[in-house]
Amino acid sequence: MDNTTLPLHLSHVQKSSSIINRSHTLLHSAALIALIFYRIASFFQTAKPSNLPTTFSCLLVFTGELILSFMWFLGQAYRFRPVYRTVFPERLPENAELPAVDVFICTADPSKEPTLEVMNTVISAIALDYPPDKLHVYLSDDGGCSVTLEAMKEAWRFAKGSWVPFCWAYGIKTRCPEAYFLGEEGNNESSSGSEFLADREKVKEKYENFKSRVMRIRQNSTIIVNRDHTAVVEVINDVSIDEASQEDKVEEMPLLVYVSREKRPSLPHHFKAGALNLRVSALISNSPYILVLDCDMYCNDPTSARQAMCFHLDPKISPSLGFVQFPQKFHNISKTDVYDSQLRYFFKVLWQGMDGLQGPIVSGTGFYIKREALYANPIKDVDVMELKQYFGPSNEFIKSFGRHYKPKDHQHSSSVGFLYLSVVEDYFTSLVNMHCKGWKSVYCDPVRPAFLGAGTTNLNDVLVQSTRWSSGSVEVALSRFCPLIYGPKKMSALQTMCYGELAFYPFYFLPLWCFATIPQLCLLNGIAVYPEDVFCKRKLFCVGCDPENDIAKCYGSGIGPVAFWGNVTVASNCFFMVFSFVFLSSLSKHIQEVLSTGGSMRSWINEQRIWMIKSVTCYLYGSLDAIMKRLGMKEANFMPTNKVMDVEQTRLYQTGKIDFQTSIMLLAPLVILTIINVVSFVGGVTRAMVTGKFSDMFIQVFLSLFIVTMGYPVIEGMILRKDKGRIPPSVTILSVLVSMIFLSLGSLVLNV
Ligand SMILES: O=c1ccn([C@@H]2O[C@H](COP(=O)(O)OP(=O)(O)O[C@H]3O[C@H](CO)[C@@H](O)[C@H](O)[C@H]3O)[C@@H](O)[C@H]2O)c(=O)[nH]1
Numbered sequence: 115m116d117n118t119t120l121p122l123h124l125s126h127v128q129k130s131s132s133i134i135n136r137s138h139t140l141l142h143s144a145a146l147i148a149l150i151f152y153r154i155a156s157f158f159q160t161a162k163p164s165n166l167p168t169t170f171s172c173l174l175v176f177t178g179e180l181i182l183s184f185m186w187f188l189g190q191a192y193r194f195r196p197v198y199r200t201v202f203p204e205r206l207p208e209n210a211e212l213p214a215v216d217v218f219i220c221t222a223d224p225s226k227e228p229t230l231e232v233m234n235t236v237i238s239a240i241a242l243d244y245p246p247d248k249l250h251v252y253l254s255d256d257g258g259c260s261v262t263l264e265a266m267k268e269a270w271r272f273a274k275g276s277w278v279p280f281c282w283a284y285g286i287k288t289r290c291p292e293a294y295f296l297g298e299e300g301n302n303e304s305s306s307g308s309e310f311l312a313d314r315e316k317v318k319e320k321y322e323n324f325k326s327r328v329m330r331i332r333q334n335s336t337i338i339v340n341r342d343h344t345a346v347v348e349v350i351n352d353v354s355i356d357e358a359s360q361e362d363k364v365e366e367m368p369l370l371v372y373v374s375r376e377k378r379p380s381l382p383h384h385f386k387a388g389a390l391n392l393r394v395s396a397l398i399s400n401s402p403y404i405l406v407l408d409c410d411m412y413c414n415d416p417t418s419a420r421q422a423m424c425f426h427l428d429p430k431i432s433p434s435l436g437f438v439q440f441p442q443k444f445h446n447i448s449k450t451d452v453y454d455s456q457l458r459y460f461f462k463v464l465w466q467g468m469d470g471l472q473g474p475i476v477s478g479t480g481f482y483i484k485r486e487a488l489y490a491n492p493i494k495d496v497d498v499m500e501l502k503q504y505f506g507p508s509n510e511f512i513k514s515f516g517r518h519y520k521p522k523d524h525q526h527s528s529s530v531g532f533l534y535l536s537v538v539e540d541y542f543t544s545l546v547n548m549h550c551k552g553w554k555s556v557y558c559d560p561v562r563p564a565f566l567g568a569g570t571t572n573l574n575d576v577l578v579q580s581t582r583w584s585s586g587s588v589e590v591a592l593s594r595f596c597p598l599i600y601g602p603k604k605m606s607a608l609q610t611m612c613y614g615e616l617a618f619y620p621f622y623f624l625p626l627w628c629f630a631t632i633p634q635l636c637l638l639n640g641i642a643v644y645p646e647d648v649f650c651k652r653k654l655f656c657v658g659c660d661p662e663n664d665i666a667k668c669y670g671s672g673i674g675p676v677a678f679w680g681n682v683t684v685a686s687n688c689f690f691m692v693f694s695f696v697f698l699s700s701l702s703k704h705i706q707e708v709l710s711t712g713g714s715m716r717s718w719i720n721e722q723r724i725w726m727i728k729s730v731t732c733y734l735y736g737s738l739d740a741i742m743k744r745l746g747m748k749e750a751n752f753m754p755t756n757k758v759m760d761v762e763q764t765r766l767y768q769t770g771k772i773d774f775q776t777s778i779m780l781l782a783p784l785v786i787l788t789i790i791n792v793v794s795f796v797g798g799v800t801r802a803m804v805t806g807k808f809s810d811m812f813i814q815v816f817l818s819l820f821i822v823t824m825g826y827p828v829i830e831g832m833i834l835r836k837d838k839g840r841i842p843p844s845v846t847i848l849s850v851l852v853s854m855i856f857l858s859l860g861s862l863v864l865n866v
């Protein structure tokens with residue numbers, strides 16, 4: 115068959131997943147409805163003015179359950195129609211017919227983003243397997259540091275003189291030099307031969323020289339992040355290569371440009387979104403497609419641009435295709451991955467799910483976006499003066515569009531390109547400027563990761579990053595762009611639910627704080643917050659007597675009419691059944707998702723734990739942060755994630771031990787809640803032994819046990835560990851105090 119008739123890509127609905135998911139959705143929602151029904155019914159049964167504290171506690175727990183159920187409901191949209199895709203880059207048209215691509219790499223702070231790493235990303239982009247005359251690489255330096263500019267010139271020399279010719283000559287697959295030389299054995303290149311080996315040694319030596327020159331540049335200059343400077347644009351291709359070895363090898367090279375936008379302390383610069391909205395690339399190369407990369411995300415598969423073109427060049431989907439998103443993957447993930455740094459849930463479950471709807475969300479990095487999609491919806495003729503009103507006075511910039519755009523779509527300047535309102539500029543831009551404008555996206559998750567970055571591998575970085583994301587999400591949730599209000603008219607219901615879930619997930623902090631404190635406090639005070647059944651006739655069991663016939667005798671035995679297994683009596687009412695079902699069904703669904711996407715039981719526990727940890731810290735602080743910003747009490751802030759590896763911290767991460775070196779603000783909630791649950795579990799068991807009754811409090815005792823089990827690393831960190839990453843005794847003492855105050859005050863309130 116002729117190449118032009120074969121498809122460039124295929125999409126497959128994950129049939130078995132869809133069936134499992136939809137059946138689970140049905141069953142689980144039935145159980146949730148039953149649960150809500152029991153709750154409401156039990157309020158009418160038990161709510162008396164005399165037991166106000168009990169009613170109030172039950173109400174709190176019920177509110178938590180409602181929020182969880184609502185979040186669960188939104189999440190079902192991802193499960194409806196997950197798809198996966200395959201691409202056939204070999205069927206693409208010839209190089210001459212491929213469209214041009216601008217690569218945009220963002221960096222901001224050399225003290226957190228090692229220059230050498232950033233240069234490796236730049237080099238990997240220059241070496242992409244794409245016609246060099248159609249590739250333009252921009253490095254946006256938000257730090258405005260001369261170090262970065264100087265290092266870039268060195269990177270250029272090394273790339274042009276040695277690295278790129280070497281890669282092209284031998285078809286090297288790993289085009290990030292650091293990664294290539296680190297994993298030399300694993301690279302199993304097609305060519306071996308003595309010439310190759312000799313060349314490789316030479317290039318390796320050049321790389322070492324390049325490294326030491328970059329180190330020297332860093333040592334010889336003080337690194338100041340400059341917040342007050344004019345714009346700097348420098349085309350690096352003009353730099354001469356004064357090395358001896360390259361003459362015969364110099365090939366045509368992509369354009370390489372250093373950009374540092376103007377910054378003034380008085381003007382908001384809008385962080386990464388601001389950096390991405392640079393017009394420089396439109397003036398210099400103006401390629402129809404843009405690849406956006408974070409500075410740590412090197413190109414691991416040189417063919418990613420071709421893979422993306424399999425979608426962008428398909429005439430069937432191309433007109434409405436805004437961008438092709440690749441997953442974020444990381445090169446530094448350990449086997450245990452205690453913090454779920456790989457973000458499996460996003461890139462293995464959620465994005466696949468959205469791909470079957472209108473497409474995944476812009477994920478900050480690793481996406482090939484159509485330039486046109488950033489400017490809005492294309493139409494025919496329009497007045498240049500009008501355009502200037504929206505895009506600024508630059509004639510060159512207006513001309514750069516090549517097509518004309520309808521200014522109606524840009525009622526305010528912030529609706530062009532990447533949007534500023536939220537620190538999760540990716541999510542927000544994707545919502546307002548992509549999917550709500552009718553653009554679609556596709557998710558491309560090939561076996562060989564297209565890009566690899568530095569994942570956050572210590573608790574502090576994980577929590578700081580997650581707090582920023584939560585804050586950004588809540589900012590959107592509280593704005594007029596709240597997806598559940600803004601979305602329905604512009605997107606499908608399911609796509610709206612997905613966006614809604616991502617806007618509201620930080621509100622998990624409410625139910626999780628509630629479930630980790632209220633049932634426990636009530637348990638210690640002998641108050642049952644999981645009501646005894648009011649509708650089902652209980653089936654009564656007892657040891658030694660037949661309670662169905664002689665209930666009085668049964669009560670006389672001191673145990674009461676309940677199911678009896680060994681020493682443990684378990685309530686046997688319907689509410690209990692429904693509640694257990696909901697609990698087990700959600701846990702097993704999560705296990706199923708983890709296992710079917712390559713995880714283990716260990717990953718399941720890690721994910722549960724980190725979700726609980728993030729909920730009671732990041733989600734809480736992130737939400738508060740967003741609320742304060744909303745009220746004008748705080749300014750937006752984007753603290754770039756640290757990408758410098760600390761040896762000791764890396765060792766802890768490798769061994770799967772949580773590194774508790776973080777601020778007391780982030781640590782104390784974990785310790786406090788663990789202590790409360792240990793106390794209430796011990797209290798609950800003691801109480802059951804004294805009274806001989808387990809049934810009414812079983813769920814509460816179990817809940818405490820579950821939290822204590824999940825929080826075991828915290829207990830270990832407080833008591834057993836002696837290393838640097840333990841929980842400092844000062845935090846433990848403070849937390850014990852706070853827990854005691856909470857429990858005593860709480861008990862006072864409950865017993866008024
Ligand atoms: O003022 C700034 C701050 C950051 N950056 C760059 O933005 C990128 C992402 O920042 P990083 O510190 O790595 O944050 P992460 O938490 O890892 O970023 C995730 O979340 C961000 C949104 O909060 C997205 O922009 C990112 O793509 C996504 O990887 C990096 O290349 C930074 O250099 C800037 O250019 N200017």
Ligand SMILES: [Mn+2]
Binds near residue numbers: 408568755
């Ligand atoms: Mn990052």
